[in-house]
Amino acid sequence: MKPAERRLMRELPVLRRHMTYSTVLALVGGGLVVAQAVLLATVLADGFAGQPPRTGPLAALGAVMALRALLAWARGGLAQRAAAETKRTLRDKVTDRLRRTGPQRLAARRHGETVTLLTRGVDAVDPYVVGYLPTMAATAVVPLTVVGWLLWTDWTSALIIVVTLPLIPVFGALVGMHTARRTARQWQLLARLGGHFLDVVAGLPTLRAFGRELHQSRVVGEMADAHRRATMRTLRVAFLSSFVLETVATLSVALVAVPVGLRLLHGDVDLRTALVVLFLAPEAYLPLRAAGAAFHDSAEGVAVAERVFAILDEGEEEQEGRRGPGAPGGQATDLPVPDPRTATLCLDGVTVQYPGRAEPALHRVSLSVAPGEHVALVGPSGAGKSTLLALLLGFASPARGRVTVGGTGLAELDLDAWRAHVAWVPQRPHLFAISVADNIRLGRPGASDAEVRRAARAACADRFVAELPLAYDTVLGEHGAGLSAGQRQRIALARAFLKDAPVLLLDEPTAHLDPESEAAVTRATVDLMRGRTSIVVAHRTSLLPHADRVVTVREGGLAPTGPAVESALGPVPALDPELAPDLERTRDPERALDPDPDPDPATAPGPAPAESLVTS
Structure with a gap:
């Protein structure tokens, strides 16, 4: 046998x-x-x-x-x-x-x-x-x-x-x-x-x-x-x-x-x-x-x-890798989740190594985010910004180091309970072949129709939704077929607004948007960030003036953190040089919400991959 x-x-x-x-x-x-x-x-x-x-x-x-x-x-x-x-x-x-x-x-x-x-x-x-x-x-x-x-x-x-x-x-x-x-x-x-x-x-x-x-x-x-x-x-x-x-x-x-x-x-x-x-x-x-x-x-x-069994064993290896650094004896303890409104998020010497890659995605990264702090992550594509968010969501396991929430290792927590306190908007959100309202309602399944509409208005999605054949009852095609990339992004933002979570993880929330929509979404996102712990990955600079701290991620590590940008007037030494032209615009508060009329090619819309099945 x-x-x-x-x-x-x-x-x-x-x-x-x-x-x-x-x-x-x-x-x-x-x-x-x-x-x-x-x-x-x-x-x-x-x-x-x-x-x-x-x-x-x-x-x-x-x-x-x-x-x-x-x-x-x-x-x-x-x-x-x-x-x-x-x-x-x-x-x-x-x-x-x-x-x-x-x-x-x-x-x-x-x-x-x-x-x-x-x-x-x-x-x-x-x-x-x-x-x-x-x-x-x-x-x-x-x-x-x-x-x-x-x-x-x-x-x-x-x-x-x-x-x-x-x-x-x-x-x-x-x-x-x-x-x-x-x-x-x-x-x-x-x-x-x-x-x-x-x-x-x-x-x-x-x-x-x-x-x-x-x-x-x-x-x-x-x-x-x-x-x-x-x-x-x-x-x-x-x-x-x-x-x-x-x-x-x-x-x-x-x-x-x-x-x-x-x-x-x-x-x-x-x-x-x-x-x-x-x-x-x-x-x-x-x-x-x-x-x-x-x-x-x-x-x-x-x-x-x-x-x-090969698939099941791969999953077991991932679970063991996730539990090993955080729980004694390699056993998950499922401790109660600390109050995210008062908990500090911390990465302590974290290294992430993906299979098949010679270089680690993150190498000995340490970062602490205080309760209610707004942190912007900038840097070139592939530097490890999305991996850092994946660590905080529990989607990636550190090969070394520890991720903690309020001093408790993330590996020791019930991940489903922790994610209930987190709203996440990925780079390429996945929309299912269900109605627009049900796609938004993924953020909070028990939400009423009125709450869904309020979330859509906050994400500047209500206007184009109203123009659909059945408005909020319109059934979308596979992967959100029938909507543009920017419209799909705003549906994902509406999920985050509806969830009303104390922790926000936003991966380029203004990507794929035209200048007018970017300005509107930026204003709404700033309102959403108020009073919440927020980590925003940004290639554009429209949200940088509203961040308490800008951190540059480069080649799997963190460059020295720039000073607070309350007024967005002073230079940010650690900011990636690619952002310098955009940063000039943030020196004028009246133009802080006016995006670059020539959008970044890196944010051009692309097909929605199957890995983005988990949404906020």
């Missing part, structure tokens, strides 16, 4: 119960097989002897056959229920793990492969649960029952079966190892095909704009053809395995039948005993032959289980 199979048995109680029921039913089935063979041999022997048919054996034979049919029905029904429960449990485990996975790790995952795994992949577990496990239970019980009865009936035939019986699993194992490799390769190609196809569909407008849609069509066709060839190779191996097992089983039965026939001709054995041996000999090999066929059917399910 493979490690993935042992883990399935260990972690899924439904499979342990299924194996117990299957073993009991196989034991009963083995007894019924023996009884049917004995009764049938008795009836036929009496007929050849010229005796009139007896009612008792015929009635018993009919009852045994009916019981076998009822047993097969019960076995199939229990197996189907176990398979449905197994698939539901695996999907729940994967989705729960993905729900607890940070956006950074989700962004590194191929979402098409994950979708394929949760749909077509998990369905492949059916043959394993319905066919393979009951067959393995029968393999362990039925041959022993048959051989035990034959030892009492005709020990010579039983000895031949005992000698030849191991040949089937030996040949099956030799072919099975090759099948497992072929099936794993087939599944990898299918997952890659699903992931690539999803990427192509999502990026079809870009491909058409660059005239590359036909090329990608050929690529998808080539990948589909590679999967077809891998599938056919796997089927060839399966047919070869079936041929080998059937040949070995047929020869083994012949080794039993020929001596019995010769002994019957010489009168060394009676007809009834010979018939019992001939009826039971194929039954001894049947479970092993069925197990060989079921193994090939279940190989893809085992490969899928290995992939499921």
Whole structure:
């Protein structure tokens, strides 16, 4: 049994119960097989002897056959229920793990492969649960029952079966190892095909704009053809395995039948005993032959289980990394969340290292944000500003150092309870294919329609929402299709206004906005920041005059902090040089809310990635 199979048995109680029921039913089935063979041999022997048919054996034979049919029905029904429960449990485990996975790790995952795994992949577990496990239970019980009865009936035939019986699993194992490799390769190609196809569909407008849609069509066709060839190779191996097992089983039965026939001709054995041996000999090999066929059917399910456990193990590593620095003994304690209105947010020597990157995203960063303080983070793209926000949200885990809230390690807190006190607006917010009101209501699910409208007005979203066909009841397309990038940003801001949280984490809240909208959103954001602890990532300078402190993030570290910018008049030494032209505008308070008419190319709208599924 493979490690993935042992883990399935260990972690899924439904499979342990299924194996117990299957073993009991196989034991009963083995007894019924023996009884049917004995009764049938008795009836036929009496007929050849010229005796009139007896009612008792015929009635018993009919009852045994009916019981076998009822047993097969019960076995199939229990197996189907176990398979449905197994698939539901695996999907729940994967989705729960993905729900607890940070956006950074989700962004590194191929979402098409994950979708394929949760749909077509998990369905492949059916043959394993319905066919393979009951067959393995029968393999362990039925041959022993048959051989035990034959030892009492005709020990010579039983000895031949005992000698030849191991040949089937030996040949099956030799072919099975090759099948497992072929099936794993087939599944990898299918997952890659699903992931690539999803990427192509999502990026079809870009491909058409660059005239590359036909090329990608050929690529998808080539990948589909590679999967077809891998599938056919796997089927060839399966047919070869079936041929080998059937040949070995047929020869083994012949080794039993020929001596019995010769002994019957010489009168060394009676007809009834010979018939019992001939009826039971194929039954001894049947479970092993069925197990060989079921193994090939279940190989893809085992490969899928290995992939499921790989995802779960990745999540466990992330959870351990998150708990290790903060909780004694590496155990999360879920302490009560300190009052965010009076708690200091602190990063103490934090280092964040993403998989596959040589340089850390943040290196030994220390930052303290007092209650009610407004901190602006500036710096070039890729410097680590968004990672710093991800740390405070619990989406990223520090490899070294500690993140604390009011002196309590974030790893020791209930993250869901902590996030309830935080409003977050990401760079590219995700909108769902639901109504505009429900998208805003994600900030506070129990909010009334009037509260939703007030939040939209505060985020300067009410005007364009009113122009939609059904206003707030308009159902948006996937990823907010039908709205511009700036409109999507204002819907996300409305969520933050509606949540009314004491801690604000804003990742470029004025990105993708035209000058008029930027000025309006800036005024609304300033009102929202008042009285709250706020950390704002900014490329533009419209919010900088309203920050108590400007911190430059550069190459994974923090540059010396600039002085307070209450009036936004003095120079900010630590400010990135790229912001110098914009900063000149902040020297005049009357122009502080007037954005640069030539927007920063870095803030140009782009497609909304799947990692931004968690919104404020």
